[in-house]
Amino acid sequence: MERIWWKEAVVYQIYPRSFMDNNGDGIGDLRGIIARLDYLKELGIDVIWLSPIYESPNDDNGYDISNYRDIMKEFGTMEDFDELLQEVHNRKMKLVMDLVANHTSDEHPWFIESRSSKENPYRDYYIWRPGKDGREPNNWLSFFSGSAWQYDEHTGEYYLHLFSRKQPDLNWENPRVRDEIYEMMTFWLEKGIDGFRMDVINAISKVEGFPDAPNPENQRYAWGGQYFLNGPKVHDYLREMNDRVLSKYDIMTVGETGGVTTKDALLYVGEDRRELSMVFQFEHVEMAGPAGKWSLDAWKLADLKRIMSRWQNDLYGKGWNSLYLNNHDQPRAVSRFGNDSTYRVQSAKMLATFLHMQQGTPYIYQGEEIGMTNVKFDRIEDYRDVEIHNLWEDRVVQGGADPDLMLQIIQAKGRDNARTPMQWDASPHAGFTTGTPWIKVNPNYVEINVEKARRDPNSVFHYYQKLIQLRKQHLIVVYGKYELILEDHPQIYAFTRTLDREVWLVVNNFYDGSPVFELPQEISYSAYDLMIANYDVDPLEQPRHFSLRPYETRVYRLH
Known part of the structure; x- marks a missing residue:
């Protein structure tokens, strides 16, 4: 497998609004990020991914962009950005920007022109359709509830918005739209950024004719993902983007691609495809019962094993995986997959090991490295x-x-x-701001914060540091072949990684019980080294057979 820097990197996602406020207005900003770069360097991060910082009315916290070439005023200025980029590079780290190209804000000049008349040159920058039988052009459901269409009285037509009504979808069928996007991407790459995370990039191509979605339950609106995810021209567009922009720079790209299978993913990231470096798949974070995301159905370890193993095996040697449990759109992993009370520290470390020891590029979301938890606003x-x-x-x-x-x-x-503010210390508002934060701080910041974690050698922070160092020191962590073992065990998720003749064993207890681990007989060794663990382990205890403590994790090198 070809060695490339972004395969060997560890990425840290910053949600700028909630990371660090420098000027006391309660909103995180670019100067706040600059002030905390040494912290990220200390953690061992290689790449920072910034959620959108472009000018925006903030209907969807910056994912509704009104000017792609300017900075949101709450975040600072372009001079602040240029300084941030320089300071990141001075520390031998890289910076990846969010690319939001499926939609803009309805306050973007293009859309203001587009809605002004049917004859306006910008009209077909967006997707406009007349109504059908006195209602919307079709029955598609928006990601954010309700119809995916909004009626505009001025011209008597509807525009498509897969997300908020203030986020009209761009019409990628129009070559002028694509030209505008590619020119904007080039603007940022010429500044020296190191790549893009591409928001909902697999939604840019819609099926011709905009047919109604199947609606067996006779709901007013129905999910039409099969008509706008992984659409008919998405790969044509991405190859064009690669030819005209991406291939000209040494960068990493990751596409957010809800609804992809491993077969779909290989079309985006296959080594021979000239499209993207990797994609974010959603299967493991969308494990839910029949009621879907908005339910309290429990996830199942068997499903997690099946999903993660399929992605590990199907892409190996053909395309690259991204690895994540947290991001700005997901609840906190330690609250969701671990135990955020009695065993918060142990389960946070276990989940980190489970993820970072798989094959792919790991992504850490701000606060994950100190074990931040869900908030429960009442x-x-x-x-x-x-x-x-x-x-x-x-x-x-x-x-x-x-x-x-x-x-x-x-x-x-x-x-x-x-999205609650990053918890830096035990001072008011967790050291995030001297003002009133835009969203309340999680009350547990007094116990869970960076300052406390850095002082405690057994903290989640220091454990992440060690995990990142293992990745930098041992190529097997990056490139080794994954193989699931004990597939049917109800509590233990264990696997091996193999590179040439080197074998690592990774054992994770996902629950608060004390199951016994038994190494399959076909895996032999004459010596072993304990590489990392979240409890003290007797050095004489053989990896062939041992009892696990609640949320325990161990990684052994077998030789």
Whole structure:
């Protein structure tokens, strides 16, 4: 497998609004990030991915862009950005920007022109359709609840918005739109950035004719993902993007691609495809019962094993994996997959080991490295996310759902769990701001914060440091072949990594019980080294047979 820097890197995602506020207005900013770069260097990070910092009205926290070539005023200036980029590079780290090219803000000049008249040259920068039988052009459901179409009285037509109504979808069929996007990407790459994370990039091609989605339950709106995810021309567009822009720079690209299978993914990231470096798949974070995301159905370890193993095996040697459990759209992993109370530290370390010891590029989301947890706001008014408020309106206000149950579901699954301010220390507002934070700080910041974690040699932070160092020191962690063992064990997720004649064994207890690990007979060794563990381990205890403690993890090198 070809060695490339982005395969061997560890990426850290910053959600700028919540990372560090430098000027006391309660909103994180670029100067705040500059002030914390040494912390990221100390952790061992190679690449910083910034969620959007472009000019935006902030309907969807920056994912609704009104000017691709300017900085959101709350975050600072272009001079601040240039300084940030320089300071990142001075520390031998790289910077990746978010590319939001499926949609813009409805306050973008293109859309203002587009909606002004049907004859305007910008009209077909977006997707406009007349209504059908007195209602929307089709029955597609938006990602954020309700119809994916918005009626515009001025011209008497509807525009498509797969997300918020203030996020109209761009019309990628129009070559002028693609030209504009490629020129904008070139603008940032010429500044010296090191790549892009591409927001919902597999939604840029829609099926011709915009057919109704199947609607067996006769709902007003139905999920139409088969008509706008992995659409008919998406690979033509990405190869064009690669030919005209990406291939001219030494960069990494990662596409956010909900709804992809491993077969789909290889079309995006296959070594011979000239499209993207890697994609984010969603299968493992979308494990849910029949009620979907907005339910309290428990996930199953058997499903996690099956999904992760399929991605590890199907892409090996053909395309590259991304590895993540947390991001700005997901609840905190330690609250979701671990135990965020009694065994918070142990389960945070276990989950980190489980992830970083797989094959692919690992992504750390801000606060994950200190074991930050979900927040439980007890009032809907304390939440800020447009998705949460649309859901509340749809389910509770309009639909009559039980508000207490809905609040409980939002506390478990809502995106604002990831967006509460970074917990730097035990001072007011967790050291994030001297003002009033834009969203409340998780009350547990007094116990869980960076300052405390750095002082404690047994903290989650120091464990992440060690994991990152193992990756830098041992190529097997990056390139080794993954093989699941004990496939049917109900509590233990164990696997091996193999590179040439070197074998590593990774054992994770996903629960608070004490199961016994038995190494399969076909795996032999004459000596062993314990590489990392989250409990003290007797050096004389053989890896062939041992009892695991709650949420215990161990990694052995066998030889």
